[in-house]
Amino acid sequence: KNQVEQSPQSLIILEGKNCTLQCNYTVSPFSxxxxxxxxTGRGPVSLxxxxxxxxxxxxxxxxxxxxxxxxxxxxxxTASQLSDSASYICVVSYNTNAGKSTFGDGTTLTVxx
Amino acid sequence: GAGVSxxxxxxxxxxxxxxxxxxxxxxxxxxxxxxxxxxxQGLEFLIYFQGNSAPDKSGLPSDRFSAERTxxxxxxxxxxxxxxxxxxxxxxxxxxxxxxxxQPQHFGDxxxxxxx
Numbered sequence: 001k002n003q004v005e006q007s008p009q010s011l012i013i014l015e016g017k018n019c020t021l022q023c024n025y026t027v028s029p030f031s032x033x034x035x036x037x038x039x040t041g042r043g044p045v046s047l048x049x050x051x052x053x054x055x056x057x058x059x060x061x062x063x064x065x066x067x068x069x070x071x072x073x074x075x076x077x078t079a080s081q082l083s084d085s086a087s088y089i090c091v092v093s094y095n096t097n098a099g100k101s102t103f104g105d106g107t108t109l110t111v112x113x
Numbered sequence: 114g115a116g117v118s119x120x121x122x123x124x125x126x127x128x129x130x131x132x133x134x135x136x137x138x139x140x141x142x143x144x145x146x147x148x149x150x151x152x153x154q155g156l157e158f159l160i161y162f163q164g165n166s167a168p169d170k171s172g173l174p175s176d177r178f179s180a181e182r183t184x185x186x187x188x189x190x191x192x193x194x195x196x197x198x199x200x201x202x203x204x205x206x207x208x209x210x211x212x213x214x215x216q217p218q219h220f221g222d223x224x225x226x227x228x229x
Binding site: 031032034041042043044045046049051089093098099100101103104105106 | 117154155156158161168169204206211212213214215217218219220221222223
């Protein structure tokens with residue numbers, strides 16, 4: 001079982017609408033959680049990073065939340081645009097000497113006009 | 114550009130052949146990572162370099178896979194005796210410091226490998 005579970009697996013919304021993507025993790029000890037955006041045919045690009053003490057962080061129309069107690073994170077996209085169509089990947093890193101990261105399988109978002 | 118560069122962008126080869134994939138990280142980045150992404154799947158970690166050393170090779174799927182990094186810069190991922198299940202996109206990423214620093218990984222656009 002993957003230690004980082006994302007939902008939904010895929011999502012279709014209309015342009016201008018909002019959406020929320022979920023990430024649940026069991027990684028322990030926790031160091032940080034990062035959301036990446038991966039456009040088709042491209043490498044992932046970092047959107048936000050959340051550490052243990054942070055609850056909310058925004059990057060333009062993207063807002064990430066973190067509940068370290070329940071080990072859940074969400075990525076909220078406001079006023080979606082066609083260019084938001086991509087895969088969104090949640091990555092959780094360990095707070096150990098190794099600092100290893102575990103990747104979720106991603107949520108594929110399609111924004112339709 | 115100043116981003117991570119991977120070559121070739123596409124590679125088609127016959128089963129049983131050896132392939133070499135190249136990654137040029139961002140200048141000054143000490144950490145380098147290789148991942149594999151099969152069609153419609155998530156990223157699968159292969160290997161992590163800190164400088165020229167690879168403290169974590171735990172993701173390499175078999176002894177047909179190997180990687181090296183020289184001069185703290187360019188890295189090459191080699192797959193020997195390729196199999197059809199090796200078909201995937203191979204992504205390289207680099208970060209300014211090692212994994213513990215929590216710095217973002219900057220990814221290249223990958224090499225799409227197809228084994229016939």
